[in-house]
Every structure is written in structure tokens, then in C-alpha cells.
Amino acid sequence: MAARVGADIGGTFTDVAAVDADGRLHIGKRLTTHGAEGDGVLAALADTDTDLSGSEAILAHGTTLVINALLERKGARVGLVVTEGFGDVIEGGRSSRPEIFNLTYRRDPVIVPPELRFEVAERVHASGEIAVQPSQDEIDGLADKLLAAGVEAVAVAFLNSYVEPANERLVADRLRTRLPGITVTVSSDISRQWREAERFTTAAANAYVAPVADRYIERLLNGLQSDGFTGEFVVLDSNGGALALDAARRFPVKVVESGPVAGVIGARELAEQFGIENMVTFDMGGTTAKSCLIEGGRYASTELYWINGYERGFALQVRSVDVTEVGAGGGSIAWCDESGTMRVGPKSAGSQPGPACYGGGGTEPTVTDANLYCGRLDPQNFVGSLQLDMGAAEAAIGRLADQTGMDPHRVALGIIKLANLSMAAAVRRQTLERGRDPREFTMVAIGGAGPMHACEVALECGIGQVLIPVHAGHFSAIGMLGVNLRLERSEILSTRLPDLDSTSLREAVGRIADELEKELFFGSDGSLRAGELRVEWALALRYVGQSQTLLVRLPGKADGSVPQNVAELLRAEFEHEYRRRYGHIDELSDIEAVELEVTVERVLPRPTIVESDVSGGPRSEIDSYFDLDSGPVTSQVIARGSLAVGDTFTGPVVIYEQGATSVIPPGARGVVLDGGSMLIDLRDIAAT
Known part of the structure; x- marks a missing residue:
């Protein structure tokens, strides 16, 4: 069996899990090297002493690089090319205002300022008919303007390109010829969904991070190849699958949530292994804590991923595992606000300087310092050779105790309690706020700090059982060992459910699946890749007159089949989920199918892990x-x-x-x- 490796970069630690040719699991953990994250991966990989030679070796990688670039605004200078008259769509969005009574409310600035938005005379009708095609002279003039503006990347996003992308591709092809070396993103290549505000923003975001992601991948790949790696390098997709390297470079926006997804994948496998129907993940690292719902072997997902939250940020139109994330981790800093009230997070000590007890120069009290001070950590057995400094933790807690006038142990326990309450809120958003009773769920605790807080967080939520896997601190990296390559594509349907024809639906599923299969099974060099094929489909349904939808899947085989009574089965599934989520159904309204989503997976070889001989120390x-x-x-x-x-x-x-x-x-x-x-x-x- 060829080597299989998972590499996960977190805000504090970088984890690597490797299964060698004999099925032995090797793990490595290093502090994350911010600014040169790939170096941390190579160092942790070296700790595993795994032979990566051989063309059948597979390395799966999850990274926070894309999300960090978007949050910290450290992407490329992007030019956005849009339909004439629609230059401000990404600014106005859906004109929603979460804080309607806040007169000083402001959203975060958009990633493409007005001076870098360029309009083109083109128009495609909603039917797909091309009414106006851009002229070559106009495109050439546009190329000159983009060059003069000094852009590093370009996004082309036209109004109805989700129906007919010909105009987008015409402009993009000409710009690639005129602007060699500049990345060009086409919105319809990423999303075939309506709602132009989100699609325009997604295209702009992809162009914004593409040069950053490409440089990072190239540097990491060179480092791996210099160590003898010649196998397949895949990057985790936010949807729970993985992208081949060429796809990850073209569509880096799809890996925005690639880090947290791996833990969810591993948790789903645990649910299958132990026959647990309902599970909620609790993944706590050094910077954040994350939670996701798993029911019947499926994790919750969403078609919109919000960068920096709904209140201030912007939405990406990419399918993503629906993870709730809060700024509470082992490195979260405890502090007092102006009123003297103690708070925890969201600011984190990260890996540099790290919690005070790491001995890296940190002086502010963190959740890890509080756990050490309260006797919940063994200072001699933490991470590898890293031994915790009780004196430094005591000093940091003591300074906050002096500030609050409380006993140091009460302060430390208060830090833990506040962190637990914040993380319990994330779990409740996944359960109670979706109409799920948390008492019917088992919590799986993963991440370096997850098992340390899971029992108390579960008690806060009314959850009665906690499952803690082996190597919980490396669980995201281990979860990557079982990931498959996956692509999905959406297509607008807009038909009422009683009029849905099973034959037409079957043909549409087959056509889209064939297109995706070619991308998954044939490399950029034309080589044929091996692997089993899986095909699934789902419909976005809603009551006529509504604006939002529910994604509905039918239980069954992953072969893309469509039953003859599909409309009847879809209605039953839709009403079941609608009633559970909203407490009622509308028996008098018709249901309409708005969108078809087809997912194709190429199943990668799954390693069989041989149990290692692990000896335990004295009690x-x-x-x-x-x-x-x-x-x-x-x-x-x-x-x-x-x-x-x-x-x-x-x-x-x-x-x-x-x-x-x-x-x-x-x-x-x-x-x-x-x-x-x-x-x-x-x-x-x-x-x-």
C-alpha cells in the first residue's frame, strides 16, 4: 500500500498524520510557522519519517491560508469586469442591513474598490439568448485599462452568465491572451447559480486569493518534491471532498474552509464505525472552536459561506460544510473590558508568542494557562518536547486576578467557564436552532483542546455522551487520510414539483455527471486516473413565493439514479425537513424546484491503519x-x-x-x- 498523508495547518499548531506502506500511523506536530506555513508542514512531515516516494503516494492538505487572506485583506490587487450598469452590485449586495436601528452601521469594505471595477457592454437575457456581445476593440481597450491599473488578477462576472457563459468566456480568453501572467477568473466556472451579488463577489474573491494560493502551493510542492514526493497532491474542498492540485489552483476560493472540514470527515467515519446516528462535532484548537451537525451519515452543509460573519462580512457562493465557529481556543486571551467585566477571546496568542506557559514570551493569560493553573494539564506531558511553565501561567493569571480583585483560582475557573459558554453557544446553533434536541446527539471531541473542554460543554448543552477518538489532537490530519476527490455543479431548473419529469431529471443528472467525471478522472496532462465513481444529486426546493430554499436529497445508492416517483418522494422529504426546522408546513402552497446540484466523487484508496504498540507511562x-x-x-x-x-x-x-x-x-x-x-x-x- 502506498503512503497516505494528511497535513493540517491551524492557527497555533500544524499537524501531520501519515500512514506508511505497512499501515503504521505516524504523527507529527509543530507550532505553525506564520508567514511560511509550508515550512511547518515540511517540519512536521519530517517528524513522521515517512517515505513518500512512489507515484501512488497521496498527500491531502487542509489550510487556513485562503480564509486568512480574505479576513486580513492580504490578497492580490484585483480588477473586476462586469456587465454595464452593474459595477456596484458587489457594494450593495442584497441591500440587507442586519442592524437596522444602528445609525453608524458599516459593513466591511469590499475587496475590489470602485476604481478597479470595469463595465463592459454585454447582455444575455434570462432565457440564455445573447442580446449584446462585447466587441474585440472594447475588450482590447479593457485590457489596456487593467494593465495601467496594475492589477495582479482579474475576475469576469456577467449578469446572466449562469445560464449562458459565452460572453464571459469570450472576454476571459481575450484577456488571457493580452495579459499573460495575470490570473483570470470566470464567475460561471465557479458557480452556475443565480443571485449575481454573491456570484460576482465569489469571482472577485477567487481572483483576490488566487496568486497568494498559487505561490503557497508552488513553494510547498517544491519542498515536497525535493524530499522525494512524486505522488498525488490534493487540497481539501470546503464541501467535504478534495480538489486535485490543478483545480485547487484555479478555484482557491473553494478551499476557504478546508481546515475545519477534515475533522468533520473523520467524525463521520467514527459515526459509521460505532453506529451512531446523530453526532455533533466539537473541534477546539488553539485559536477557535468549531461545531458541525452529522445526521444519518451526512454532515450539514450550506451554499453560502460568510467571510467575517453575516453582520459585517460578505457571502461566497460555494458549497461548504456548515461549521459554526467561535473565537475561543486554547490560546484565547482573557482580559477585562472598560467596566471591569472579564472576557475571553476572540484575540488569541497563537503560536507566537503563544500562551504564557509555553515559555515563548507571552504574558497575557489564556485558556491554556487557566487549565494548567487549575490542574487540568500535566505540565510534563503536553506536546512532544514542549513542557509547560507553571510559574509563567501563575504570573499571568495573577495579574488578571489583581485587576479583578478575585482569587486566582476563581479567575482561572472563570476563564474556563466563559470559554465553555461561548463554545456551548456554537453547539446550540447547530442543534437547538435547527430544531434538533441535543439530548439525542453524541458529541465527538477533537482538536488539541477539544477533549479538555468537551465534557463541560456537553453538560452545558444537555448532551449525555462524549466520544473522544485516539489521537484527538491530530484528528483533522487523520480525517484527511480518508478524503475523496469531489466536484459539484449546480444548474437552474425553476419548475414546480408536480411538473417535475423523472426522465428529464435523469438526463440532466447524467449530463452534468459526465462533465464532472471527465474533470475528476483525467489529469491536466490527459492521463487517466483510477478510482471508483460515486454520483449524488439534490434539489433546492421552496414553496412558491419564497426566496430561500432547502436542499433536499433522497436516501439511496450513490449511483445518480432517479426513481420514477421522484416528485412524490421529494415532497415528503421537503415537508419532513421544513416541519422540523420551522414547526409547520404549508399544505396549500405548491413546491417548486429551483436548482439541481450534482456531486461526483472519485474514491481514493483508503488506508488500513494497523494499531501501533503504544506503551503508557506510570499513573x-x-x-x-x-x-x-x-x-x-x-x-x-x-x-x-x-x-x-x-x-x-x-x-x-x-x-x-x-x-x-x-x-x-x-x-x-x-x-x-x-x-x-x-x-x-x-x-x-x-x-x-
Whole structure:
């Protein structure tokens, strides 16, 4: 079996998981090297000592590079070419105003200023008929203006190009000829959906990050190849699949959420392994915490991804795993506002300088410092050779205690409590706010800090069970080991459900699937790639007169088949989900199908991981604080490698492994399952 590698870059740590030719799992963890993130990947990969030679080796990579470039406005200088009269569409958006009574409300500035927006005389009717085609003289004049403006990338986005993209492609092809070396993005290549504000913005965002992403990928690829890598390099897509390297370079905006997605993929596999129907992920790293819903083997997804939130940011029209993210992580800094109220996050100490206890020069108290001070971390068994400095944590907590006039242990527990409340809100948004009862879900705790806080966050949400996988701190990297290449494409339908013809739908699914299959199975060099094919489809449905839709899939085989009674089955699924989400259905209104979405996967070889011989250290004890009003309790400190399948334990327990620490509160009961995952039962505590 060829080597398979997953590499995940987080805000604080970079994780690598590698399965060698013998099926042995090797893991590496390094502090993230901001500004040269690829160096951290190469260093962590070197720690695994994995042989990547051979053309069948596969490396899957997840990165926060794209989202960071958009948030921090560190992208390229972009020129946006739009239909005449629509230059300000990305500025006005949908004219929505989340804070209607805030007279000083302002959205974040758009990524393309007015002086870099260029209008072209072209028009395509909504039917797809080309009414006005741009002239070559106008396109050549446009090229001169773009060159004079000093743009590094160009986005071409026309009004009805989702129906007929010929005008977009005409302009783009001519610009590529006239402006060699400048990246040109075509909106219809990324999205065939209506709503031009989001499509224009998505095209602009893709052009904005394309040069940055291309330079990063090129540098990392060169580093890998110098180490002997000759296999297939894929980048995680926000939709839960992966993109081949050439596609990732063309459409970097699709990997905006590639980091958090990997943990969700791994959690879905855990759900299948243990037969868990309903699961909610809790992924806490050094900078943020994330949550996602998994039901019946499917994770929640959304067609709009908001950069910097709905209130201030802008929407990207890309299919993404629906992850709720909050600024609470192990490196989140505790501080006091002007009123003297203690707060936690969203500012993070990151990897440099890091929490005070890392010894990297940080002086502000963080969530990690609070956990160490409260006896929830073993300072001698944290991450690799990194030993935690209790004195530095105590000093940082002490300064905040002096500022608030409270006891240092009360301050530290308050930091943990505030972080837990923030993260519990993210879990509730995935469950309660979607009409799901959290008591029916199992939480899976992943990330370097996830198992440390999961039990208390679960109790805040009313969740009775927590599943903690082996190597939880590297779980996103491990999740990448099982990712498949995936592409999706949408097409406008606009037909009422009673008029939906199964034969026509079957033909449309087959046509789109054939187009996507060619992209997945044939490389840019024309070579044929191996792999099993999976095809799925879904329809965006709504009641006639509504503006928003629900994406509805039919349960069944992943072969793209369309049943004869498809309209009847879709109505039942739509009404079931609509009632669950909104509490009612409208029996008097017709349902219309607005959009067809087809997804094609190329299944990559999945590694079989052989259990490693992990020896555990001796057990010890530590004084831990769990409650604001009581003193310390004695917790067992156990090496996770010393726990065998079937072993049970009762909290308080602190269980450490490479890259993560699990904190089991007093009264919680745990058992080790097949493969080493731990299932924590909190129902006895919740009942008291």
C-alpha cells in the first residue's frame, strides 16, 4: 500500500498524520510557522519519517491560508469586469442591513474598490439568448485599462452568465491572451447559480486569493518534491471532498474552509464505525472552536459561506460544510473590558508568542494557562518536547486576578467557564436552532483542546455522551487520510414539483455527471486516473413565493439514479425537513424546484491503519479545580496508551496522549471502545 498523508495547518499548531506502506500511523506536530506555513508542514512531515516516494503516494492538505487572506485583506490587487450598469452590485449586495436601528452601521469594505471595477457592454437575457456581445476593440481597450491599473488578477462576472457563459468566456480568453501572467477568473466556472451579488463577489474573491494560493502551493510542492514526493497532491474542498492540485489552483476560493472540514470527515467515519446516528462535532484548537451537525451519515452543509460573519462580512457562493465557529481556543486571551467585566477571546496568542506557559514570551493569560493553573494539564506531558511553565501561567493569571480583585483560582475557573459558554453557544446553533434536541446527539471531541473542554460543554448543552477518538489532537490530519476527490455543479431548473419529469431529471443528472467525471478522472496532462465513481444529486426546493430554499436529497445508492416517483418522494422529504426546522408546513402552497446540484466523487484508496504498540507511562495524581465554590479534588493522571479496550474509569481523571489531554469531570464514567476511542457517559452528572 502506498503512503497516505494528511497535513493540517491551524492557527497555533500544524499537524501531520501519515500512514506508511505497512499501515503504521505516524504523527507529527509543530507550532505553525506564520508567514511560511509550508515550512511547518515540511517540519512536521519530517517528524513522521515517512517515505513518500512512489507515484501512488497521496498527500491531502487542509489550510487556513485562503480564509486568512480574505479576513486580513492580504490578497492580490484585483480588477473586476462586469456587465454595464452593474459595477456596484458587489457594494450593495442584497441591500440587507442586519442592524437596522444602528445609525453608524458599516459593513466591511469590499475587496475590489470602485476604481478597479470595469463595465463592459454585454447582455444575455434570462432565457440564455445573447442580446449584446462585447466587441474585440472594447475588450482590447479593457485590457489596456487593467494593465495601467496594475492589477495582479482579474475576475469576469456577467449578469446572466449562469445560464449562458459565452460572453464571459469570450472576454476571459481575450484577456488571457493580452495579459499573460495575470490570473483570470470566470464567475460561471465557479458557480452556475443565480443571485449575481454573491456570484460576482465569489469571482472577485477567487481572483483576490488566487496568486497568494498559487505561490503557497508552488513553494510547498517544491519542498515536497525535493524530499522525494512524486505522488498525488490534493487540497481539501470546503464541501467535504478534495480538489486535485490543478483545480485547487484555479478555484482557491473553494478551499476557504478546508481546515475545519477534515475533522468533520473523520467524525463521520467514527459515526459509521460505532453506529451512531446523530453526532455533533466539537473541534477546539488553539485559536477557535468549531461545531458541525452529522445526521444519518451526512454532515450539514450550506451554499453560502460568510467571510467575517453575516453582520459585517460578505457571502461566497460555494458549497461548504456548515461549521459554526467561535473565537475561543486554547490560546484565547482573557482580559477585562472598560467596566471591569472579564472576557475571553476572540484575540488569541497563537503560536507566537503563544500562551504564557509555553515559555515563548507571552504574558497575557489564556485558556491554556487557566487549565494548567487549575490542574487540568500535566505540565510534563503536553506536546512532544514542549513542557509547560507553571510559574509563567501563575504570573499571568495573577495579574488578571489583581485587576479583578478575585482569587486566582476563581479567575482561572472563570476563564474556563466563559470559554465553555461561548463554545456551548456554537453547539446550540447547530442543534437547538435547527430544531434538533441535543439530548439525542453524541458529541465527538477533537482538536488539541477539544477533549479538555468537551465534557463541560456537553453538560452545558444537555448532551449525555462524549466520544473522544485516539489521537484527538491530530484528528483533522487523520480525517484527511480518508478524503475523496469531489466536484459539484449546480444548474437552474425553476419548475414546480408536480411538473417535475423523472426522465428529464435523469438526463440532466447524467449530463452534468459526465462533465464532472471527465474533470475528476483525467489529469491536466490527459492521463487517466483510477478510482471508483460515486454520483449524488439534490434539489433546492421552496414553496412558491419564497426566496430561500432547502436542499433536499433522497436516501439511496450513490449511483445518480432517479426513481420514477421522484416528485412524490421529494415532497415528503421537503415537508419532513421544513416541519422540523420551522414547526409547520404549508399544505396549500405548491413546491417548486429551483436548482439541481450534482456531486461526483472519485474514491481514493483508503488506508488500513494497523494499531501501533503504544506503551503508557506510570499513573500519578494531581490536584484539580472543577467548581467555583469548592476546593481542589484529586484527579488520576493516566497515559492514554496504558488504557486497553474494555477498561473503565470514573472522573476526575486527566488522560494525556501526544497532542491532546482529556479532562473527565467528577462523576463521569468512561469506557475504552474498539480502536481505543473513549466513550464518556455524563448522564449521571446531568441528572444531579
